[in-house]
Amino acid sequence: MTNEQIANRFETLADLLEFDGANSFRVRAYRNAARTIHDLGDPLSTMVDQGRDLTELDGIGDDLAKKIVVMVNTGHLPALEDILKKIPATVLAILRIPGLGPKKAAVLHKELGINDLDQLKQACVEHRVKELKGFGAKTEETILKGIKIAAAADERTYWSKADLVVQDLLAHLKTCKSIERIEPAGSYRRGKETIGDIDLLSVSTDSQEVMDRFAEFPLVEETIARGDTKMSVRLETGLQVDLRVVPAESFGAALQYFTGSKEHNVRVRSIAKQKGLKVNEWGVFRVEENGDETYVVGAEEADVYAALDLPWFPPEMREDREEFRWAESGKLPELIVESDLQGDLHMHTHASDGANSLEEMVAAARAKGLKYIAITDHSQRVSMANGLDSERLLEQWKMIDEFRKTIDDDFLVLKGIECDILEQGGMDLPDEVLAQADWVIGSVHYGQNQPKRQITDRIIGALENRYVCMIAHPTGRLINNRPPYEVDLEEVFQAAIANKKFLELNAAPKRLDLNDVYCAAAKQRGIPIVINTDAHRTEGLLQARYGILQARRGGLTKADVANTRSWAEMQKMLGR
Template sequence: MTNEQIANRFDTLADLLEFDGANSFRVRAYRNAARTIRDMGDPLATMVDQNEDLTKLDGIGDDLAKKIVAMVNTGKLQQLDDMLEKIPASVLAILRVPGLGPKKAAVLYKELKVTSLDQLERACVAHRVKELKGFGAKTEETILKGIKIAAAADDRTYWAKADLVVQDLLKHLKGCKSIERLEPAGSYRRGKETIGDIDLLSVSTDAQEVMDRFAEFPLVEETIARGDTKMSVRLDTGLQVDLRVVPAESFGAAMQYFTGSKEHNVRVRSIAKQKGLKVNEWGVFRVADNGEETYVVGQEEAEVYAALDLPWFPPELREDREEFRWAESGKLPDLIVESDLQGDLHMHTHASDGSNSLEEMVAAARERGLKYIAITDHSQRVSMANGLDGDRLLEQWKMIDEFRKTIDDDFQVLKGIECDILEQGGMDLPDEVLAQADWVIGSVHYGQNQSKRQITDRIVGALENPHVCMIAHPTGRLINVRPPYEVDLEEVFQAAIANKKFLELNAASKRLDLNDVYCAAAKQRGIPIVINTDAHRTEGLLQVRYGILQARRGGLTKSDVANTRSWADMQKMLGR
């Protein structure tokens, strides 16, 4: 079982236990364990196979360790199976209805046999809910309004989509003259691949004027709440946006606090307490023996950290993974930025399923300031994308050779191919064709439901092929759409090291594959990452910023990413 699968089972068990009224500490233990497991770069299955002590992991005690071993060995979590016999998994959707806690949700399940949002909606429309003790007409109306929100709760918003909203919001709010400072915070600022809601912080001389302007944003469908300094709205997409107006002397502290993550902030508060200080959204305060608090700093975020003898942490690192250890050792990484990249080695033209020509992709890349690109259309196995067979590919490469003569030597166009790794193993095109390429990508597009052994063998086999340079989107996931396929990434990592090959961080907003945790694991092993856009049109080259965000979340620096180097230096890394 993958780490993600194990974590998902613990999360589901926690949800069911909470619904059933279990002890809150017990519920929290499973949630904490799930988080620890998701943040791991090393596969738990490998640790189990090697009889490693799982209790050395944060939040994993003897009982949880035994459950992990059982899941790895049997694929089952007996306690979860028992709970699912008692409570259908569909009831978990009810818990997402705003204002409907576990106790009331349990009443609906026991009294009305409600097991889904559809059933809950029908019960509200029939006015059966208001007849229950402790509910009433107002509660029934609130539940009915909240069902739509709960239905959308599973569909977290891609960072890329949230970014469009954030930029429009900032532009709209800057029309309010009383705003002195305005910044986004929360998971958006940390660059998480999906966003649950959006947090905005502002300093203003007139909070009510700011909120009036906020309410006029064209996408606002409903005002959820409005107070003296905070306002929450629901957009027509279902996305919630929270705006807070804070005093100037607290803006930095509020940015630190509302950027999060929760786990990072817990560690910050713990460090503050050890120093006789208190940190909250209002500032840093010195706490006297009599409990009296004196404001120290809070206007700027860097001041908040400096007061605790900590460096300013890039928001992308604030997940309580490695950042505090790095800070303690004085080795906080200088994270990669977009301008560090020199090339893009994964893109498509209209020769397969792209929308633009070779010439148009080159012009767009040069406009972006790149120094080289690889044209990597699909191979023949991807017939739905008009994939290229050997003859068509060789013709394309002749065209590239001719095109090279028409451009300056300061820009290089590489002859490449995104070559499918076949279901039975091996590459989609013969070696004598691949040997003529400058750059060969190996990709899995078919047979994604094969066993872990089969998929791992296919990818490792591709890495051992002397002509393959990199594995694209190595886990095959599509965020919110398709989970990763079963693959032993540790074996893939070791094969990449042994064969001097690269792994991709695909910057497409729906892929972002490798994810941040696996990027960090590759960094620890010294495996070069290549950040590519997988652009299918000229505008697709802009996706690189999503890949950069993901790389920063993985702690990657310029030196960790291969295509920050010249093409000549990349060839040396490949042993050519």
């Protein structure tokens, strides 16, 4: 079994155990194990074959290690199979409804026999839900609104999770000797935050051999269709993968066509038509007066665009927003890349809810090639995350001061805090404490259902605080889980400009907040964006690549992102 399969099984078991009311520590153990396995570089199957001690992995105890060995050797997780005998897997979608929680979801299952979203929607429409003890009309209305989000979560997969599948697929297929070229396309290639399915394009001397190899991919659960040049499968995660084998002379045209977006391709075809050309997945063709079509180019994607007097567009840019205007003016931006980042200014240690120490986070950041980081544990309002009060925070900063003396001058550790913006307004810690920080983040974690005016005023108030440097995850959304809170972002933008403050693009795959459209809006207004990982463990620092993808979709360049600069330059931008 692959690491992805093992991690997915642990995640599913954790969800079902939570639904069943199991001990919270047990649930958390499975979730932590899944996270460790997702981040693991070595295949667990190899580790088991070599007889290595799995309990040396973070969060893997004796019991979980034995379960991993069983899965590697048999392909089964008995504990998951046992719980599925009494709870259908379809209830997992119910758990994705924002604010519902496992206890209420369990009541719906037990009292009304609800097993999926369609049954739940019907029960809400018939007002059977509000009659249950502890629910009521308001809860019923909230559930109805949340069903759309939960349904979307079932249909869309995080790019970060799809990437693991794509990389495994490519590694699996590249062992097929008849494959000459193979590339992913679709919304995955464009870097969309969620994707509906995966598209793969290949050139091969033997299409049937390619499809035979495709069918042998370990995650394939069902073959939906198979023809001479196209095959579609459904993976055990529910994700559909389509593989096409195309002629070498059409590969570039097919890659352009199947990458999309639909809107971008409509514009491309329109430009082609104006030039007496035709573009489709087979190539670029000149249309003669008698209606005959002559092949022009198609083997390389760049040639397809060049035939239309267009530059090659980075895939993340292909949404028919600004790219054609930029091309016309000759000012196609050079999009940011991960190596442009010099620092990461949002991360947590075990002082609050992180898994690693200050020293471990620093070592991981240095290994990644960064030049500075800020340690930004939660403030006291976030009690569930062991948030820091003034006394504990000052002790941490004292420790950072001492630690600085032990490392080279080529790396800087900043004293920071992720300080909550309180429900009634104002910051969670007094100004005399914040004044001693190098870097202060303002965040909204509570009161997210407040009216737009109230939330907007809270954030503007934080931006007006002289010690606050940046607003983290400014809309508060959790993709596929929680919608953004009501906030007037235009007012927030203007307050950021007036006070010389930054806004964050949080790179955590569940957040990616600001989204691509808002990143573009911030760029237009000259507001510096800071791309941070919000890492809660050393592996979390690798999340920067997801933020970079989102930034590229927003058209951001190195100049648009503040932490591509040195810390001294960032301080000047803040007016310090």
